[in-house]
Amino acid sequence: MSKATRTVMDVVYSSEGKEINIADKQVVFRKELIDKFVECRKKRGWTQQELSKRSGITRSNITRFESGRYNPTLEMLVRVATALEAELDFNIELQ
Numbered sequence: 546m547s548k549a550t551r552t553v554m555d556v557v558y559s560s561e562g563k564e565i566n567i568a569d570k571q572v573v574f575r576k577e578l579i580d581k582f583v584e585c586r587k588k589r590g591w592t593q594q595e596l597s598k599r600s601g602i603t604r605s606n607i608t609r610f611e612s613g614r615y616n617p618t619l620e621m622l623v624r625v626a627t628a629l630e631a632e633l634d635f636n637i638e639l640q
Contacts (some may be wrong), residue, residue: 575613578622580592583611585629 609615
């Protein structure tokens, strides 16, 4: 995508003026997050249906989330983590 067609939300700049593509960062973060949730669910031996029942989130949304087609709300993440008896922890670290 050329600079002319980008929106303000597409790119942020580091203190050194380096462009950081937000979409690229989101893809990596979302994949890591999904992988952790799927790993926890499978360690419990649960199906998506079982997680749905325990979390109160529809199975279709669990499926969409795990396939990367759904951008979950913080509420959904908390509900699923709680159902899995997992701790939800976000870290922001200066580099």
